[in-house]
Amino acid sequence: MATLNTLHIVNRTPDQARFQHCLAALADGDALLLTENAVLALAGNHLAGVTVPVYALVADAAARSLEPGAEQGIDYAGMVSLSARAKRVISW
Secondary structure (H helix, E strand, O other): OOOEEEEEEEOOOOOOHHHHHHHHHOOOOOEEEEOHHHHHHHHOOOOOOOOOOEEEEHHHHHHOOOOOOOOOEEOHHHHHHHHHHEEEEEEO
């Protein structure tokens, strides 16, 4: 498994400033993990222009009647795996 520079974990809705600050901080070699209300970004055009891998917790998406793409959806074990691959983890 390749190492990630930074795993950005965001739990805010896409309309909140912290979500936007997170997107602005993404860089090559990073990944974005949507949790809690941040999974609502899957329902709109909020991730346009994001060039890093984007993941979403399946449980949080299901709780909001959303279904992430097959490559995007991860469970809690996947979240731990992503965190272990990252040199740095930032929770927004």
